[in-house]
Amino acid sequence: MSLPVSLPFADRLQFVETSAIRELFKLLGTPGIISFAGGFPDPALFDVEGIAESTAAVLANTPGPVLQYGATEGYNPLREQLSKFMGNKGVTVAPDGLIVTTGSQQALDLIGKTMINPGDKVIVEGPTFLATIQCFRLYGAQVISAPIDANGVDVDALEKLIDEHRPKLVYLIPTFGNPSGATLSLERRKRILDIAVRTRTLVVEDDPYGELYFDQPPPPSILALSADVPGSRDWLAHCGSMSKILSPGLRVGWMIAPPALLANATMCKQFSDAHTSNLTQATAAHYLTLGRLDGTLAVVRKVYAERARVMAESLQRELGGAITFNAPQGGMFFWAKLTEGRDASAFAKRAIEKLVAFVPGAPFFAHDADKSTLRLSFATVGVEKIEEGIARLGQAL
Amino acid sequence: MSLPVSLPFADRLQFVETSAIRELFKLLGTPGIISFAGGFPDPALFDVEGIAESTAAVLANTPGPVLQYGATEGYNPLREQLSKFMGNKGVTVAPDGLIVTTGSQQALDLIGKTMINPGDKVIVEGPTFLATIQCFRLYGAQVISAPIDANGVDVDALEKLIDEHRPKLVYLIPTFGNPSGATLSLERRKRILDIAVRTRTLVVEDDPYGELYFDQPPPPSILALSADVPGSRDWLAHCGSMSKILSPGLRVGWMIAPPALLANATMCKQFSDAHTSNLTQATAAHYLTLGRLDGTLAVVRKVYAERARVMAESLQRELGGAITFNAPQGGMFFWAKLTEGRDASAFAKRAIEKLVAFVPGAPFFAHDADKSTLRLSFATVGVEKIEEGIARLGQAL
Numbered sequence: 001m002s003l004p005v006s007l008p009f010a011d012r013l014q015f016v017e018t019s020a021i022r023e024l025f026k027l028l029g030t031p032g033i034i035s036f037a038g039g040f041p042d043p044a045l046f047d048v049e050g051i052a053e054s055t056a057a058v059l060a061n062t063p064g065p066v067l068q069y070g071a072t073e074g075y076n077p078l079r080e081q082l083s084k085f086m087g088n089k090g091v092t093v094a095p096d097g098l099i100v101t102t103g104s105q106q107a108l109d110l111i112g113k114t115m116i117n118p119g120d121k122v123i124v125e126g127p128t129f130l131a132t133i134q135c136f137r138l139y140g141a142q143v144i145s146a147p148i149d150a151n152g153v154d155v156d157a158l159e160k161l162i163d164e165h166r167p168k169l170v171y172l173i174p175t176f177g178n179p180s181g182a183t184l185s186l187e188r189r190k191r192i193l194d195i196a197v198r199t200r201t202l203v204v205e206d207d208p209y210g211e212l213y214f215d216q217p218p219p220p221s222i223l224a225l226s227a228d229v230p231g232s233r234d235w236l237a238h239c240g241s242m243s244k245i246l247s248p249g250l251r252v253g254w255m256i257a258p259p260a261l262l263a264n265a266t267m268c269k270q271f272s273d274a275h276t277s278n279l280t281q282a283t284a285a286h287y288l289t290l291g292r293l294d295g296t297l298a299v300v301r302k303v304y305a306e307r308a309r310v311m312a313e314s315l316q317r318e319l320g321g322a323i324t325f326n327a328p329q330g331g332m333f334f335w336a337k338l339t340e341g342r343d344a345s346a347f348a349k350r351a352i353e354k355l356v357a358f359v360p361g362a363p364f365f366a367h368d369a370d371k372s373t374l375r376l377s378f379a380t381v382g383v384e385k386i387e388e389g390i391a392r393l394g395q396a397l
Numbered sequence: 398m399s400l401p402v403s404l405p406f407a408d409r410l411q412f413v414e415t416s417a418i419r420e421l422f423k424l425l426g427t428p429g430i431i432s433f434a435g436g437f438p439d440p441a442l443f444d445v446e447g448i449a450e451s452t453a454a455v456l457a458n459t460p461g462p463v464l465q466y467g468a469t470e471g472y473n474p475l476r477e478q479l480s481k482f483m484g485n486k487g488v489t490v491a492p493d494g495l496i497v498t499t500g501s502q503q504a505l506d507l508i509g510k511t512m513i514n515p516g517d518k519v520i521v522e523g524p525t526f527l528a529t530i531q532c533f534r535l536y537g538a539q540v541i542s543a544p545i546d547a548n549g550v551d552v553d554a555l556e557k558l559i560d561e562h563r564p565k566l567v568y569l570i571p572t573f574g575n576p577s578g579a580t581l582s583l584e585r586r587k588r589i590l591d592i593a594v595r596t597r598t599l600v601v602e603d604d605p606y607g608e609l610y611f612d613q614p615p616p617p618s619i620l621a622l623s624a625d626v627p628g629s630r631d632w633l634a635h636c637g638s639m640s641k642i643l644s645p646g647l648r649v650g651w652m653i654a655p656p657a658l659l660a661n662a663t664m665c666k667q668f669s670d671a672h673t674s675n676l677t678q679a680t681a682a683h684y685l686t687l688g689r690l691d692g693t694l695a696v697v698r699k700v701y702a703e704r705a706r707v708m709a710e711s712l713q714r715e716l717g718g719a720i721t722f723n724a725p726q727g728g729m730f731f732w733a734k735l736t737e738g739r740d741a742s743a744f745a746k747r748a749i750e751k752l753v754a755f756v757p758g759a760p761f762f763a764h765d766a767d768k769s770t771l772r773l774s775f776a777t778v779g780v781e782k783i784e785e786g787i788a789r790l791g792q793a794l
Binding site for chain 1: 437440443445448449452453456457460461462463464465466467498499500502503505510528531532535536640644645646647648665667668669670671672673674675676677680777
């Protein structure tokens with residue numbers, strides 16, 4: 001006798017369960033391994049002191065609201081701080097024009113729960129964030145990929161796909177994308193806005209990495225640019241996150257969206273987790289008032305820029321003509337392609353034997369996977385280990 | 398031009414949007430009002446000192462894992478503490494036999510996401526927790542009520558309904574129910590286990606209030622009793638929560654379930670919010686090691702018992718034959734019924750004019766609402782205010 005557990009769309013998720021990633025991650029505990037496989041920020045760069053100060057302050061000053069049930073929409077002091085934070089990035093949004101989510105993963109889930117009926121089509125970048133594909137598939141979406149290049153999604157191809165498929169939404173990570181590392185050019189961002197308005201299609205802009213630029217800030221977000229394109233704001237949702245700039249363990253993200261979507265997402269959130277932890281929301285809100293974020297980010301940017309520079313140099317030196325890649329201008333990832341049609345999954349297995357790990361690129365594609373691709377994260381590895389790890393990759397090849 | 402936002406089952410939720418509760422809660426800010434309408438614990442009884450000590454300790458001792466991404470299943474030190482906590486309540490469960498959820502609301506959501514296909518039937522108590530009805534309806538469930546009395550759900554009626562409807566699951570709050578205040582008798586708990594095994598039906602036991610007993614502990618949980626009924630554990634899920642015993646603002650709950658259900662719920666959680674905040678999980682875990690919980694709960698039990706006693710006396714004195722109720726033995730709620738078929742919604746409006754609030758009972762029924770019922774919470778109101786508030790109710794009647 002066993003429980004007849006059945007996920008409505010479980011068949012669409014087999015991909016994940018059998019994927020190389022799961023097998024790979026089992027091996028990451030091997031002693032001496034150098035891992036470029038993760039997608040985590042470097043915990044050594046967390047501002048523990050500032051966070052501890054913030055947590056202590058909110059528990060001392062406002063223990064009642066911090067420890068009690070709170071509003072589903074979010075803790076108001078945080079919504080006010082996020083309104084200012086977005087304002088500094090060129091986005092005009094009132095505190096009640098955004099909701100706080102339990103990490104930006106929940107924003108994606110609420111969009112799925114609110115928007116997607118089984119059979120609906122969704123367009124994403126190929127490749128894109130793996131958990132987005134799975135999240136939307138759980139609601140029965142048919143996920144379609146639009147091609148990308150070093151300047152982000154190919155907008156001509158995207159426009160054709162929208163006209164052909166009439167998707168419920170388009171999901172993009174325009175800035176320092178995961179896994180692509182690519183940044184959508186200013187010109188293409190403007191095209192996206194025009195396309196959204198013309199085709200009346202919701203564009204979801206996921207922006208967890210925008211603050212992690214190396215030398216100069218990326219172009220303004222699509223949401224910021226929408227101020228210049230009449231009507232476009234009605235077709236834009238924007239997901240932000242404290243995970244890469246403060247701490248993922250807080251689980252604090254946010255979503256900006258048109259009022260009707262925001263209201264329905266809030267109702268769905270009410271029955272998903274009631275609200276995001278007030279303690280972590282209040283901590284984030286207090287932290288944003290301390291004036292420490294700029295200093296914290298300056299360090300993160302400098303460290304990640306150096307690691308990315310060393311990774312680019314090492315790849316060139318150790319793998320030469322066997323690999324092509326575009327060096328990212330920010331974020332946490334290199335997206336590379338083996339030449340001569342080599343298979344990245346087989347390469348990953350040989351790499352593990354040499355005690356170095358990365359993620360093969362295939363799982364990041366909703367369909368028509370390019371099996372010669374791979375993702376390398378430099379975020380948590382020091383420069384000497386990067387040089388050593390890439391040298392091992394060269395030996396594995 | 399507007400976004401075509403459409404919830405798949407929005408029509409089933411109109412009930413909530415137009416409900417008396419929403420209108421009522423708008424009036425709760427009125428100065429001088431005495432509110433029995435809430436469902437919140439008393440924040441004055443939160444152990445702020447113990448929580449602040451715990452938060453400071455985990456940020457000082459283990460900042461890396463606390464602030465980094467974590468496992469979807471939960472933070473291991475908390476899973477170990479919860480295993481012990483449940484062990485003290487007669488439930489044998491290994492740390493990996495439970496997952497941590499973002500409040501127990503998320504456990505309900507994950508059960509819905511994992512188990513319910515559109516059109517599936519679910520049986521709940523009539524009345525039951527409003528957010529459970531809505532949560533399951535969002536997944537397309539048809540929600541059917543089983544009648545209750547002072548000893549909890551009528552197991553004969555429940556058994557007939559299961560045989561008739563073959564539901565995907567049965568959801569019960571057996572101990573100090575919300576809104577009923579009722580506690581399922583020991584005999585009925587054993588019957589539930591037999592029925593679950595015979596009919597091969599998943600029973601979801603939601604137990605947020607079990608620790609809030611007044612004089613003596615309630616009967617063991619259905620999960621604890623399952624040890625004596627061979628095969629019954631295969632048909633049981635159990636939801637627990639720190640919200641009523643430590644703090645709702647932490648958003649820490651947990652779910653114990655058969656392995657197949659737990660595995661699928663974990664996969665759904667991965668794409669819902671990745672994981673619950675490590676900071677709040679670690680805080681809860683550390684708190685449970687401090688040995689302060691017993692003392693905290695002793696105070697809460699004593700204060701709530703006194704408030705419940707005063708509310709029972711006041712209702713008897715001020716409303717006499719106009720109302721019937723069963724005094725609860727724990728928890729936070731009185732469930733009452735106006736005699737002579739009086740309408741509780743009309744009564745609520747007159748009560749607001751006298752500056753006292755409660756929740757009419759009708760919204761707590763999935764169907765066939767008893768409009769003469771109402772819920773009164775004593776948890777956040779001091780004894781003098783309870784006496785005054787109930788006297789105002791007498792005037793309103």
